[in-house]
Amino acid sequence: MQVKELLNQKGSDVYSVAPNETVFIAISKMAELNIGALLVMEHGNLLGIVSERDYRNKVILKGRTSKETEVHEIMTDEVIRVEPTDTLNLCMQLMTEKKIRHLPVVNQGKVVGVISIGDVVKTIIARQKSEIDTLRDYIGGGYPA
Template identity: 60%
Template sequence: MLIRNILNEKGTKVFDIEPEDTVYDAIKKMADKDIGALLVMEGEKLKGIITERDYRNKVILKGRRSKTTAVREIMTSDLYTVQPTDTVDTCMALMTDRKFRHLPVVENGKVVGVISIGDLVKAVITKQKVEIHNLRDYISGGSYPG
């Protein structure tokens, strides 16, 4: 399965914040949207990502104040991105190896979505359910779609 398929199902809505906004604004937006990360954007340009983990490690544990710390000070700017044509397996391996839970999806230099590890797990489970159904159908005498 391709990342494009996941985006077609979940949508391409991207929640973002600007580098000069405060960490407090970012955390509030994440809480309001019930999400774990925001892309950091300057206009159409992807500058980084801020996650709950960034907040924990770079604000709380460092004794900083979220209302006076700018997002640019704690965001992760060394980003990995994927394309809509990448596979779920490729993205899952990347996220597992690098220990992160969100990946921006970029096509022709433009952000077209974000996927989470949860999106990938859901896709794998759906694929397995289809395969199990097909195998059961085949075993019980139905035709196997191949």
């Protein structure tokens, strides 16, 4: 299955924050949306990603304050991304190897969506369940000869 198929199912909403916003605003937005990361964008360009992990490691554990620290100070600027034609298996591999939970989906330089590890796992499990059900039907004689 390709990333574009997953985006068609789940939607392609992109939630972002500007690099000069405070971390407090970013964390508040994540809480409001019940998500674990935001893209950091300016004028439509992807500059980075900021996650709950960045907040924990670069604000809380460093004794900084979220109301005085700007997002660009803690964001991850080397963003691993995928394209709509990439497979979910590649996404799972990247997320596992790089220990990340979110992947921006970029098509011709433009962000067209974001997928999470939860999205990928849920989709893979649903697909496997469907295949198992189909095989059970076939073995049990559910298909005409």
